[in-house]
Amino acid sequence: MPLPSHVTLVDVGPRDGLQNEKHTVGAADKIELVRRLQRAGLTEIEVTSFVSPKWVPQMADAAEVMAGIERQRGVRYHVLVPNLKGLEAALPTRPDEIVVFGAASEAFSRKNINCTIAESIERFAPVVQAARAKGCKVRGAISCAVGCPYEGDVHPDRVELVVRLMKDIGVQHVGVADTIGVGTPNKVRAAMERALAHYPIAEVSGHFHDTYGQALANIYACLEMGIHVFDASVAGLGGCPYAKGATGNVATEDVVFLLDGLGIETGIELGALVDAGAFISGVLGRPPVSRVARAVLAKRPLAEEL
Ligand code: HMG
Ligand code: MG
Numbered sequence: 001m002p003l004p005s006h007v008t009l010v011d012v013g014p015r016d017g018l019q020n021e022k023h024t025v026g027a028a029d030k031i032e033l034v035r036r037l038q039r040a041g042l043t044e045i046e047v048t049s050f051v052s053p054k055w056v057p058q059m060a061d062a063a064e065v066m067a068g069i070e071r072q073r074g075v076r077y078h079v080l081v082p083n084l085k086g087l088e089a090a091l092p093t094r095p096d097e098i099v100v101f102g103a104a105s106e107a108f109s110r111k112n113i114n115c116t117i118a119e120s121i122e123r124f125a126p127v128v129q130a131a132r133a134k135g136c137k138v139r140g141a142i143s144c145a146v147g148c149p150y151e152g153d154v155h156p157d158r159v160e161l162v163v164r165l166m167k168d169i170g171v172q173h174v175g176v177a178d179t180i181g182v183g184t185p186n187k188v189r190a191a192m193e194r195a196l197a198h199y200p201i202a203e204v205s206g207h208f209h210d211t212y213g214q215a216l217a218n219i220y221a222c223l224e225m226g227i228h229v230f231d232a233s234v235a236g237l238g239g240c241p242y243a244k245g246a247t248g249n250v251a252t253e254d255v256v257f258l259l260d261g262l263g264i265e266t267g268i269e270l271g272a273l274v275d276a277g278a279f280i281s282g283v284l285g286r287p288p289v290s291r292v293a294r295a296v297l298a299k300r301p302l303a304e305e306l
Contacts, residue, residue: 004223008043009229009252011044011045013046014045017238019056027068031069041266042273043076045078046099047078048062048065049082062093077097084130096136098127102117102143104144104148104158106151107148108150132172137173139174143177144180147178149180167199173203176191176206176207181208185217206218209238211245216258219250220258233251235251235290236288248289252277253270254292256273277290
């Protein structure tokens with residue numbers, strides 16, 4: 001199969017990227033990050049999550065951030081919601097897409113959202129119905145699709161079970177997530193195949209944390225399958241508070257560099273994206289994790305001297 005000619009990247013930096021930060025990042029900085037991402041050409045941005053502030057304090061300002069972003073035509077704004085309470089808070093902030101998040105591992109489901117997989121589906125069902133009735137698209141994230149920090153290897157049968165359950169309740173798109181970054185191409189392919197058995201290719205995406213440095217290889221394996229939607233996080237930020245030791249998502253800069261090199265169109269301008277990553281890294285007081293961003297930034301002073 002030829003590689004896709006266009007890839008859509010969803011930048012999850014403002015949400016996944018920041019949710020696990022120890023020090024509070026102010027709403028104004030989150031809003032500025034969203035502004036810079038859209039300026040770089042991102043058209044899908046996961047802005048925040050309407051979760052319990054006791055569980056994830058960093059996302060307590062979800063409504064303020066959604067109210068503060070400068071909406072741009074052609075850009076879609078996604079938010080996570082775990083339950084009806086989250087949806088009720090999210091809807092007035094006019095998200096284009098809501099994300100319910102389940103897991104292929106029982107242990108992770110309990111740690112992350114405090115319920116079993118079956119209970120999570122029961123909880124999501126009215127959320128999906130109500131969100132769709134309000135015109136929001138619904139994405140379902142499936143964490144631990146290849147490995148779990150508590151249960152180890154996760155069999156593709158477990159992924160397919162959750163994919164089917166999500167389809168049954170009306171979830172329109174599934175995001176297959178390697179929460180702890182342990183996947184390698186064959187394992188990722190096997191998980192993706194189970195999603196593709198139930199959803200069209202445009203409605204299946206990959207979400208790869210880069211803990212073991214395998215994320216770009218996994219994305220390439222997905223491209224070979226024709227998958228053309230991926231989550232990524234500017235500067236390589238990210239992590240889940242309930243997946244200890246897992247590092248950030250694959251950096252958007254690294255994915256864009258790969259796709260540019262393959263001649264695959266994204267609509268994203270790498271230089272402006274590096275600027276967005278440098279901005280938020282400055283706020284956090286550390287350099288970007290992205291190898292591409294570091295390489296681009298290292299060359300800049302030289303270019304300025306010429
Ligand atoms: P619970 O404690 O079982 O919920 O948590 P509860 O219904 O018993 O409520 C407990 C308290 O939370 C109550 O407040 C509720 O009002 C409040 P109290 O009466 O004690 O003052 N509450 C809420 N407040 C605000 N917004 C809400 C909300 N719901 C309840 N929506 C719950 C269950 C799901 C709420 C909790 O476990 C939770 O918020 N979990 C979120 C965890 C999370 O955000 N994890 C990270 C995102 S997922 C991720 O990163 C993975 C992903 O990137 C893919 C991948 O990499 O795998 C997507
Ligand atoms: Mg994640």
